[in-house]
Amino acid sequence: MTWTDRLRNGLEQTRNRLTDSITQALGQGGKLDREELERIEEILISADVSAPIATELVDELSSHRKTRGIGREEVLAILKEGIKSRLSGYERSLSLRNDSQPTVILVAGVNGSGKTTTIAKLAAHLREDDPTMSITFAAADTFRAAAIDQLDIWADRVDADLIKHRIGADPSAVVFDALEHARRRGGVLFIDTAGRLHTKHNLMEELQKINRTIVKRLGHKPDERLLILDATTGQNGICQAISFHTAIDLTGVVLTKLDGTSKGGVILTIQKQLALPIMYIGVGETKDDLHEFVSDQFVDALFST
Amino acid sequence: MFDSLSSKLNTILSHLRGKGKLSEADVNAALREIRLALLEADVNYKVVKELMASVHERAIASEVLESLTPGQQVVKVVRDELTELMGEERVGLMLANKPAVIMLVGLQGCGKTTTAAKLALTLKKEGKKSVLVAADVYRPAAVEQLRKLGEELGLPVFEQGSSPVQIVSGVRDWAEENLCDVVIIDTAGRLQIDQSMMNELVQLKEVTSPDEILLVADAMTGQEAVNIARSFHEKLSLSGVVLTKLDGDARGGAALSIRAATGCPIKFVGVGEKLPELEAFHPKRMAERILGMGDMLSLIEQAESAIDQKKAEEIADRIRKDRFTLQDFHDQLQEMRKMGPISQILDKLPGGGRLKGSANVDEQELDRALAILRSMTLEERLNPSIIGGSRKKRIARGSGVRVRDVNWILSRFKEAKRAIKFMGTGRGKSKFPPEFLQMR
Numbered sequence: 001m002t003w004t005d006r007l008r009n010g011l012e013q014t015r016n017r018l019t020d021s022i023t024q025a026l027g028q029g030g031k032l033d034r035e036e037l038e039r040i041e042e043i044l045i046s047a048d049v050s051a052p053i054a055t056e057l058v059d060e061l062s063s064h065r066k067t068r069g070i071g072r073e074e075v076l077a078i079l080k081e082g083i084k085s086r087l088s089g090y091e092r093s094l095s096l097r098n099d100s101q102p103t104v105i106l107v108a109g110v111n112g113s114g115k116t117t118t119i120a121k122l123a124a125h126l127r128e129d130d131p132t133m134s135i136t137f138a139a140a141d142t143f144r145a146a147a148i149d150q151l152d153i154w155a156d157r158v159d160a161d162l163i164k165h166r167i168g169a170d171p172s173a174v175v176f177d178a179l180e181h182a183r184r185r186g187g188v189l190f191i192d193t194a195g196r197l198h199t200k201h202n203l204m205e206e207l208q209k210i211n212r213t214i215v216k217r218l219g220h221k222p223d224e225r226l227l228i229l230d231a232t233t234g235q236n237g238i239c240q241a242i243s244f245h246t247a248i249d250l251t252g253v254v255l256t257k258l259d260g261t262s263k264g265g266v267i268l269t270i271q272k273q274l275a276l277p278i279m280y281i282g283v284g285e286t287k288d289d290l291h292e293f294v295s296d297q298f299v300d301a302l303f304s305t
Numbered sequence: 306m307f308d309s310l311s312s313k314l315n316t317i318l319s320h321l322r323g324k325g326k327l328s329e330a331d332v333n334a335a336l337r338e339i340r341l342a343l344l345e346a347d348v349n350y351k352v353v354k355e356l357m358a359s360v361h362e363r364a365i366a367s368e369v370l371e372s373l374t375p376g377q378q379v380v381k382v383v384r385d386e387l388t389e390l391m392g393e394e395r396v397g398l399m400l401a402n403k404p405a406v407i408m409l410v411g412l413q414g415c416g417k418t419t420t421a422a423k424l425a426l427t428l429k430k431e432g433k434k435s436v437l438v439a440a441d442v443y444r445p446a447a448v449e450q451l452r453k454l455g456e457e458l459g460l461p462v463f464e465q466g467s468s469p470v471q472i473v474s475g476v477r478d479w480a481e482e483n484l485c486d487v488v489i490i491d492t493a494g495r496l497q498i499d500q501s502m503m504n505e506l507v508q509l510k511e512v513t514s515p516d517e518i519l520l521v522a523d524a525m526t527g528q529e530a531v532n533i534a535r536s537f538h539e540k541l542s543l544s545g546v547v548l549t550k551l552d553g554d555a556r557g558g559a560a561l562s563i564r565a566a567t568g569c570p571i572k573f574v575g576v577g578e579k580l581p582e583l584e585a586f587h588p589k590r591m592a593e594r595i596l597g598m599g600d601m602l603s604l605i606e607q608a609e610s611a612i613d614q615k616k617a618e619e620i621a622d623r624i625r626k627d628r629f630t631l632q633d634f635h636d637q638l639q640e641m642r643k644m645g646p647i648s649q650i651l652d653k654l655p656g657g658g659r660l661k662g663s664a665n666v667d668e669q670e671l672d673r674a675l676a677i678l679r680s681m682t683l684e685e686r687l688n689p690s691i692i693g694g695s696r697k698k699r700i701a702r703g704s705g706v707r708v709r710d711v712n713w714i715l716s717r718f719k720e721a722k723r724a725i726k727f728m729g730t731g732r733g734k735s736k737f738p739p740e741f742l743q744m745r
């Protein structure tokens with residue numbers, strides 16, 4: 001199975017339900033009445049699209065209705081277009097440096113969102129393109145039990161070097177050592193940080209300290225500062241994105257666990273407020289379950305029958 | 306981040322103060338805001354819809370109390386409905402068997418392993434010895450994670466066997482031999498649509514007949530919480546839920562969705578990454594959190610029942626006319642005391658926990674102040690300027706304090722007078738209790 005298939009499989013339940021329920025919501029007639037519009041709004045909300053954006057999308061629909069009656073296919077098309085236009089223009093993949101310095105990728109997010117697994121996936125992705133590339137993992141989650149062991153296993157599987165200290169060590173110290181290693185070896189350095197709720201001031205400061213350590217050593221910020229966001233997350237995802245963006249000036253978002261039934265509609269608000277690229281999506285627990293985010297595909301997969 | 310629901314409601318309903326019953330139009334306007342607030346809190350839209358219907362009826366029937374702004378009144382109805390949906394009572398663990406078995410299930414990364422260790426610690430404090438069972442053989446270092454947690458707790462971790470089913474089949478005997486009271490099974494995270502993994506859980510259940518099967522769910526979960534919980538429940542018939550990561554700012558509407566979907570009680574909440582950070586679940590507190598207002602409402606309720614509204618109005622009136630006396634001060638402190646321990650009051654305010662450390666309103670002080678005031682004559686209380694040196698000595702003796710304390714209360718009175726007067730004029734209408742009872 002290719003990752004595209006896996007994505008489709010993952011989204012199957014999603015797209016069936018969205019499409020089915022929208023089709024059902026439209027009843028027999030070609031035109032939309034108020035109840036039908038309300039129903040469509042609910043369906044969007046059930047995909048974790050925020051209520052204000054769901055209302056916007058439905059308003060766009062009903063303004064089309066004013067000019068002429070529209071059929072089901074058109075309704076779907078307009079909705080899709082509405083979502084696509086809110087998501088497109090921001091796609092991009094990891095940018096690797098082409099000078100002598102290593103590319104540094106700082107990975108952050110709340111607890112359990114999929115940071116460690118995503119690092120393994122991204123590394124595997126790079127490894128596919130360039131089997132000889134030097135890849136280093138910095139085990140900067142020194143807090144969670146066996147977090148270092150977990151990264152160690154992944155490092156083995158994707159043939160990356162692991163730089164680690166003991167549990168409880170200062171994450172910035174780990175990063176410092178990892179930078180030394182990566183400067184010698186070149187290639188790409190991934191920094192696996194501990195999960196932290198964005199409301200915890202001291203933990204967010206710890207993250208900024210890691211950032212500063214890198215700036216001090218390399219003279220620039222980490223090349224990528226990624227937020228790993230669990231697609232199961234509801235509206236709190238907005239708070240997460242804003243707080244992490246404020247702390248480390250994010251360069252992109254990876255949306256994980258899209259193989260589940262959640263649709264990650266919260267990214268519409270994140271795009272609207274922060275204009276951050278959604279770079280990749282996670283669609284499973286193996287190292288190959290990563291897919292570049294393509295807004296057209298994302299929306300099509302969501303709606304196609 | 307989110308605009309305060311109650312301030313929005315108060316704006317919508319500001320013309321209503323003390324108008325009798327809420328009209329249908331007013332209620333509808335308020336409900337629109339509440340609907341948005343609940344959706345923002347990730348309560349499933351179907352749950353929101355049903356809730357709104359029943360709130361609608363109750364709100365129309367309810368009186369607008371003079372003591373509350375009408376917005377608060379509507380919120381109170383919603384809160385009551387939410388609490389009812391959430392279950393009024395707290396439900397603990399039901400561990401009948403010896404050894405008793407607890408199985409933890411849920412999606413990837415929701416907090417199962419951490420919760421397993423937290424439960425073991427909670428039980429340990431009750432004098433019960435647990436064994437942790439490492440039935441996640443899939444995620445890298447999952448067993449090692451549990452091993453480390455077991456080490457931290459000084460509790461055994463059982464991991465003999467190659468498949469989850471094999472591992473759990475040996476554990477009951479082992480637990481009996483090793484005098485463990487409880488067996489806590491940590492399972493791998495899985496999607497509710499992954500049939501083979503769900504079937505594995507069914508097998509684990511058949512082999513161990515758990516006393517408790519707890520769904521561990523992340524408080525940040527969005528609209529899908531309903532489907533997730535329903536699937537796990539249909540497959541396993543859950544006995545309860547643990548809601549994790551409530552230490553963040555997620556409003557936790559998932560709690561309501563899960564409850565609505567399964568009818569299972571939420572038994573615990575996780576409030577941090579460390580092992581002691583597990584708490585009993587309070588339905589009412591959760592309802593208020595979902596609405597985004599701290600424990601504001603129970604405070605309002607308390608104030609409502611404890612404070613004689615007439616008296617408060619009288620005091621307000623005197624303040625306006627600048628005739629606030631020590632007698633009023635006494636009455637006011639007395640009312641405040643009736644509301645219960647100050648620390649408890651502060652706990653209920655958003656950010657109140659932080660206030661507590663620095664608060665200058667501690668209970669002993671309040672009691673001491675009341676004693677001093679009671680030792681004064683009515684004349685002294687109504688006209689504090691007559692209190693000279695010898696009167697101070699007498700008052701101090703009468704209340705068992707030193708003159709210094711009497712001076713202290715007199716200066717506190719002056720401060721209070723200044724502060725309250727400022728409020729009184731600033732707003733046109735002064736109410737008791739003061740400032741801190743206003744919604745955010």
Ligand SMILES: Nc1nc2c(ncn2[C@@H]2O[C@H](COP(=O)(O)OP(=O)(O)OP(=O)(O)O)[C@@H](O)[C@H]2O)c(=O)[nH]1
Pocket residue numbers: 111112144195197411412413414415416417418419420441444447492493494495549550551552553574575576577578
């Ligand atoms: N802030 C906070 N973090 C928590 C809480 N409970 C668990 N965590 C964190 O959430 C992350 C995932 O927790 P785990 O216990 O490993 O979750 P799990 O469900 O066993 O995860 P998998 O086994 O990978 O499916 C870890 O970083 C924990 O430290 C909580 O109540 N609050």
Ligand SMILES: Nc1nc2c(ncn2[C@@H]2O[C@H](COP(=O)(O)OP(=O)(O)O)[C@@H](O)[C@H]2O)c(=O)[nH]1
Pocket residue numbers: 109110111112113114115116117118195228256257258259260281282283284285289413414444494496
């Ligand atoms: N189904 C699914 N599970 C995932 C995905 N990404 C990560 N996970 C799982 O989510 C859990 C937490 O992931 P982990 O990488 O440890 O998260 P971290 O705490 O942020 O480092 C693990 O059980 C992972 O296997 C994904 O895209 N889909």
Ligand SMILES: [Mg+2]
Pocket residue numbers: 115116117141147192193194195
């Ligand atoms: Mg990790």
Ligand SMILES: [Mg+2]
Pocket residue numbers: 417418419441447491492493494
């Ligand atoms: Mg686990």
